[in-house]
Amino acid sequence: MSDHTFGEDSIINLLVFKYHYLVLFATIVFAIIYLVNNLIEKGHFQYQIKSWVKSIVLGIxxxxxxxxxxxxxxxxHFWFAFPVVSVVLNDIGAYFFGVFFGKTPLIKLSPKKTVEGFIGGVFSSFMICFIMSSYMSGIKHLVCPQQELTFEIFQKMNCQIDPLYIHQDTSFDLGPFGKFSMNIAPIQLHSLSxxxxxxxxxxxxxxxxxxxKRAYKIKDFADKIPGHGGITDRFDCKIVVGWFLGFYLQYVVYKDQANIEKAYSNYQIMEDQDKIQITQLLQSMILNSNQTNTF
Structure with a gap:
């Protein structure tokens, strides 16, 4: 794979990664214009509007x-690989527990799903993911943050490991059951969540x-993967995981970092006079803090 084709400034790389949200916005705007321009057949407006709304909702x-x-x-890459692997492990655990112990139907939409399989998938995924996250956190290719996203699969990674992935003694207070400590990495606790x-x-x-599928009386969404349906058939669970992942990273794992980035972004768009005032205020605060510590 040559840098000329998929380099950092290539058109494909820019559209997929750097201007990702802009491309999504332009696509939705184009869909709206296209719909309005094609509302020409009387008696079919309601059908066209319903179809468009369903497409837009699913697309979003x-x-x-x-x-x-x-x-x-x-x-x-850890944050992409781990949730995907976690879904796969849960599917495998639920399948085997369902085959060997499943008796109670879980949901009418999927008659083969059982309560026993569902519970077994939860416990097996819970334990395996806790252990697996420890091993994955030791792989630099997975834990190093990305400054620019490219299509290069095997990039050389050299970064300072975030404390999030470093093992340390962690104490847990269980109230009446006492306290105990474990040598684990913080990422292992996030893996449980x-x-x-x-x-x-x-x-x-x-x-x-x-x-x-039942509403439209189809077996699979497509036939791109022989015996398994379309791409969506393989990633239907991961769609929900994507919604959760964005929230979890922004408001739990990297909450403080996100606040700093927002503050810096706001500083960047300020007028020069406002930047000077902010800088003077920070200098004054640092000076007062140093004087207090001295005394």
Missing amino acids: LLLHSASSFVYAVYFG ISLFTSLIAPFGGFMASGF
Whole structure:
């Protein structure tokens, strides 16, 4: 793969990554203009509007999930790979527990899904993901943040490892059960939150997809993958995970970093006079803090 084709400034790279949101916005605007321009057949307006609304809603849901995964990759490939693997592990666990212990139907939309399989998938995913996240956090290619996203698969990664991925002694207070400590990385605690979501909530993305299939009396969304349907058939659960991932990274994992970035972005668009006032105020605060510490 040559740099000339997929380099940082290539058209494909710019459209897919750097101007991702702009492309999505332009696509939706184009869809609106195209619809209005084609509302010409009397008696079919209602059908056209309904079809357009369904397409736009589904498009927004899919594109928002895709945007969240693109956003996540900037913090490291870990945040793309781990949620996907977590969904796969939950599917495998639910399948085997369902085959060997499944008796109680879980939901009418998917008759083969059982309560036993669902619970088994939760526990197996919970335990395996906790252990697996520890091993994944030791791979630099996964944990190094990305300054620019490209199509280069095997990039040389050399970064200072975020404390998020470094093992440390962590104490837990269980109240009447006492205290205990473990040598774990903070990312392992986040992995529990992600695996819990992918086990309890993400499967309903698959159930929702089953509802669409039943509504339109189809077996699969497409036939691109022989025996497995279309791309959406393989990623219906991961669509829901994408919605959660964007929120979780922004408001839980990197909450403080996001606040600093927003403050710096606001500073960048200020007038020169306002920048000077902010700088003087910060200098005054730092000076007062140093004097207080001295005394």
